[in-house]
Structures are given as structure tokens and as C-alpha cells.
Amino acid sequence: MNLTRRQFFSLTTGAGVALACRGFSNAQTGAAAVADLETIKTRCARIIREYDRQGIHRTATDVDSRSAKWLAKLVRENGAQPRLESFVINRIDLMENYLHIGDRRIEGVPMFDGGFTDPKGIRGRLGKIGSDAEIGLIEAPPNAATDFNDVFIQARRNSKHKAIVILTLGGADGIAIINAPYFLEPFAQPALQVGREHREFLQKAAEKNAEIEIIAEVKRKSVTAFNVTAEITGTDKSLRPVGVITPRSGWWEIASERGGGLCAWLETMRAIAKTKPRRTFYFAASSGHELGHVGLENYLELRKDLAKDAHVWLHFGANIGSRFGASRNLRASSEELEKLAARALTENGVAPDRLLPRNVMPNGEAKNLYKRGGKFISLIGGNALFHLPQDRFPDAVDLDVIARVCAAFSRLAVDL
Template identity: 40%
Template sequence: MFKHAKHLYGFGGSGGNMEDSAQTDIQGWDAIDDHRTGTAGDRQTSEWLIAQARAAGLVAQQEGFGLSRWILESCTVRHADVVADGVPMFDGGTTGAQGVSGRLSLLEGEAAPDSATIGLGSFGNAAGTANRALADARKAGSHRALVAVSNMDPRVTGLALNNADRFRTPFGPPVLQVATEHERWLRGAAARAEPVTLTAHVGFETATGTNVVCPLPGREPDLAPLAVLTPKSAWWVCTAERGGGIAVWLALLRHFDANRPRRDVLFVATSGHELGHLGLDHFLTTNARRDAHAWMHLGANFAAMGSRIRLQASDADLLGTARSALAAAAVSVATTTPLGERPGGEARNIHDLGGRYVSLLGTNPWFHHPDDRWPVTVDLDRTRRIIDAARVIASALV
């Protein structure tokens, strides 16, 4: 189900104009067909980013962190002769090879569950109140297991996956995520309280995730640096989800190499995004360079077709700077996280430390979906305009 990365290095040069670089960088990301943390694709992505920095005349390095990587063995839900393959939630429980059996029951409107019941729910941006019902069932731990139907967007069916925010501290029963197409027969079985068998049999192997860190010296090294942060891992290829952040990160790296700033700029690309921000946690725990003047978080999905842009900042000054730059670049902001509210994405880690930050995210119909690929899902024109805005924002912070 999860493929190994191909060894493709043909994309991602450092030269050329900004328009060429944006497309080339996103294609370079898309050419690596596995970005999961701790995989060959994760390491290949780090090597590719380091090569881009080297081509710009800078020295970047990998910083590794350990994890126990899940290896899927047999992950299915079976009812009579009907079988659905799935992927367990990586911060939930697991089963043995034989799985567990029980009566299937709808979570929403369910009477008090018992330990012989397997609950059926759904999750995703289009799942509405079902998200809360599933979260409550996981927390309560009263079911033998749970089946979770992926429902990220009504226009994009299939198996999109949920992030494992508690990867280091898994909890609750096994939860098997299955594709949207299985919802009808599963609901029918649940309505009749029929028995199903759920298997979430996995192995574990020791692995290493890799961050990329690239310091760019400024003219006044005694000043606290600007940190430019973007995630570099994902469940699948996830090009519109992650490729925009990568393209802006590389564009800013090249810009400040050519236009040396007053402050140092620290470029950080972290793995472990889908696993509770493992890579960023490692960086913030082990790296003395975390105390930045400000953080610029290049988050998920702002490169996606139809994305509704979300702006986040720690204070009114940073929010105003970002709003003005985006407006000047004709980039519409759909929502703004209220000041003081815990933000989404990796910006939340910076918020929790009391750091200053400005953060850009968006929505994506193909969020966490294997069909999120170049060129179909990417709004390249808007990504180029966001690069223009990002250069203005970053220049104001150095």
C-alpha cells in the first residue's frame, strides 16, 4: 500500500527565474514518491534539499532522530465475504494476526457500547460531527476496535489518512481507516448489528527520520535569527499539501543568499509532520538555535487548487505585515486565527514555547490523499504570488 521512493534527481535546480524555480521545485518534490517519516523517500528528500542548498552556495545538513516505524502486515475489516483493506491510525492500538471480532455498531446515536462491539465512524473535513463521535470513542476506549471511514472531501473519495498526533504515546483501541467507497456496506452491516473481524496487525522496525537545517549567515550575527520552517514529510506524495511550503522555503533560501540579510536566517525543514511533529520536537529539544527573533511557518495546502488561505500570527504587528504583503500580491486570505488562540500546524509548537511567529496554511480537497499530485492539484500561479509575498514578509523580519 505504501510504495518505496524512486531515485529521481532530475528536478530542482537553483538557477533561473522565480517562476521557473517554483514549478521545478514542486516537480522535484513530486518526483519522490514516498515522503513518510523514516523511509528511503524521507532520506532522499533530505538529500535533494541539501543539494539545492549546495547549488546556491550554502551548506545544509541532516539531523536525524529515532522512531519505531510501523510496518503494515495485515490490515482489513471483513464482513462475510466482503473485505476492505485499510491503514490503522498510528497512535491507536493494534491486533494480532487473527484480528478481533464483534458486532458492528454506528458510533453516532449509539447506546452505551460494550467491549464486544466494534464501532463504525468517520473522520475528515467533510465528516462534521462524526469527528467528535470518533474522538470520544477513542478516548473512552470502550469498544473492542473501531472502523473509521475517510471523508475528507465529497469531491475526492478514497483513502485519506488522519495524522497520528500521539504517535509517541498511542492510546485507545485499534482504529482501522478505510476508503470512502466502503461506507455503504459497512453502514448496512452496522444497522443490522452484524459481526465483523478487524485486523490491524503491524510490525515495528527501528528507523531514523531526518530534518534538514541550513544556516544562512547575516551581516550582524549577534542578532537573534529569523527561522524559516516547513515540514518535509507526509503520508503519501502530497504535492499540493507540502510542495508549496517547500517551494517557498527554497525561494527564500536563494533570495537571501543573493541578498545577504542583516540577521542570520535559519532554514529548517522537518520530518515527522504526520506523526505528531516528531522532527520539530526533536529540533526544539536539542538545538540551541531555536531561540529565534521570529519564526516563519510555511504550512500545509496553500498551493492547492481551490485552497482557502488561513493566516496565523503571534501578534498584531506580524499579522499586519503578512496581510499587507499577501494583499499586495493579490493573495486572498479566507480566515485568520484569532490572536492568542493556539494555531494549527507546526506553528502550535512555537506558540507553546512563547515564540513569535507568522504562519500560512490552507485547505485542500486532496488533503492526505494519494491523488494529491502534480500538476492536477497545484495552483502554480497563486504559489508564485505567495512566494512574492513571502519574500516581503521575510525581508521585514531580518
């Protein structure tokens, strides 16, 4: 739902705030633990610049492994002891992936939770999804693979086509790669993703049932990926702990998609490490985000009761501080937590644009917590360059917004 004026004032004044703030520690302690905005901006610029320069952050690749070690070093710099927790996946390495119509070749990327072809590929007529053509054409945004987009998921699940071509409708030309939530239980048919710049050509080809060839060839390799974790022990063991999570992997360099979340995760850690928290804090930056959140699933499986038993989880989701098509979407598991987070963001000049409904499945890793009955605050943004190769530092990043979000959640965390 949209944040109305009445809702805004109810979140920032009155008895609701008093209820949300009940039991907080001394305010001066929280203020002292959080740096000024310019200092935070300087640190965030360094973090996102380095992260962007590392390369393409796909799970269990060499870049992903080097990035895990880099992040572990930053954890240490921010006052905590890092751990690299490993898990094994059957990595997909791309080979030849394209479609061919007449004398035109269009490069693509297969869905990582679909089937694949041999080097000879699949041939047949192209038609609209659901037609009797051997190969179906469908359009989808980069966030199509969510529980909110049942049309896309059902189209794949019920398809009788030999293969599917997906026109990815991102905010710019290029392949806005869609996540693979069914990576561990994939669909049968190959699905090749291509950029929106080929839309008119492929629509006309589908109308004519043009003959098409699809190649979706990959190699599989069993490899190790890493979650970066840390724990800061509280002084009162009787209190329930707090979890702080953010993903750290994705399809491209993903500067604005993941940079803001990593900054908020580290700044929250820094603030907590500077205090003597009453509660124990668990931090996890997970790989495997684009592959059905397999990294966070592994983390939670190793801590069977933590998701449900934690006092609250802070989830720093995608696009915190994106410059293009930006929005701030707040989702919390209770009204009290919603008010608490909205107040913190508003006081730091980054009020949420939307309060997402609590009675539906959340997006991102908050979904994993929701399914386990966990209590959480989740912040996810909009981004015109979502899942596109143009998402690079510095052009795609709003450091001022990121710094303000960092300050808001660092103070919130200290006061828990």
C-alpha cells in the first residue's frame, strides 16, 4: 500500500512511537555509536567502488570467492570476527547461448532453473506462449520470478513448448536476467532470456511462426560458495538475539542492487561493535541469492531455531540507494516493527515511499524468515537498472540515500 499522510504522521508521532521505543537503551549511547553522514558516505563510496571493480558477482565463481574474502576483511575492520561458511552447489557455466532466425543471431542467457540443450540445440516454430508453436515467446520484467508473478511461473510450469524465449523488459537495453528460485528443482524446458532491444523483431517473428533455433548449452561443476558471517555476543544471555542479513551475490557487477545493503550491514555491525549490546547479534551476508537464496537457506539450516526465536531480523534487500527509478519499500512482520523502522528512516530524511502489506509473502531473503515464522524488518528499493549490466558505480548509486539508511538502521539496531 502507499504511505498516506495520515499513516506518515501516525508513524512519527504519538503513542505508537512510545510503544515501539519501550525498553530501549540510553539514547546517548546510540547516538555516539553512529558516525556522521559524511563519514558514512566516504566509507560507503570505498566499499561500493571496490565491490563494483571486482567483476560479475555470480554465486560460487572466482569473483564471488574473492569477494567473500574481501568482505571478511571489512568485517574485521568493523570490529567483528568473520567466518567463511561454505556450502556446495552445482554451478552453471555458460557456453554457447543464443537464438538464430534466418541470418540473425541474438545472444542470450538461459534461465538457471530451466533445462538446457546439447550443442545442436532445439528447432521449431516461434509463437506466443501457450500457442501450438514448438517454441513459445513471453515477456517478463527482471523481478518476474517472485511469488507475486504467478502468470510467469505458471506459464513456465504449464508450458508444452519444447523451449521458451523470454524478452526481459528491464529499464534499459540488455539482458535483465531473471532470478532462478527453482534452481534446486528446475523446470524441464530450456528458457533463453534476451534483451528488450529485440522485442519488435521477435514479436513479428512470432506472428509469422518463423522457424527458430535455440542453443542453451552449459557445463555443470560442483563447487564451494561462501556466506560471510559474524557474531557479536551480548551481555544478557536471557534476551533473544537479533539477526542482520543481506545478500552479496547477483548476475552482474550490481553496484546499486547490492552495494547499499552491504554498506548498511557493515555500518550496523560497526555501531554494534562500538557498544556493549545487551543482545547477541548474528550477521550473515549470503551468496546464492539469485539461485533461490541457497546461501541463506544453508545458514538458517545450520541454526535450526534462530529464524523463529530471534527478537527481530533486519533484512537489507535490493536497491537501497539506487539512483534511477528509486523507491523505498518497507515491509515488517508487525505494526510495531513497521512504526519503529518508519520512524528511524523518516528522522534521517529517507522516509519510506510504500508500506508493503503484512499478509502476503515478502520478497528477497525476508521470504525465508517469513516461512519460518520469524519477526523482521525488510527494506527493498526500486531500480530502473535492476539486473542489468549498466548497474555500475558511481553513476547508478546515490551515496547520500545509502548513508542516511545506514545511519537510521545503525541507530535502530543499537537501541534494540
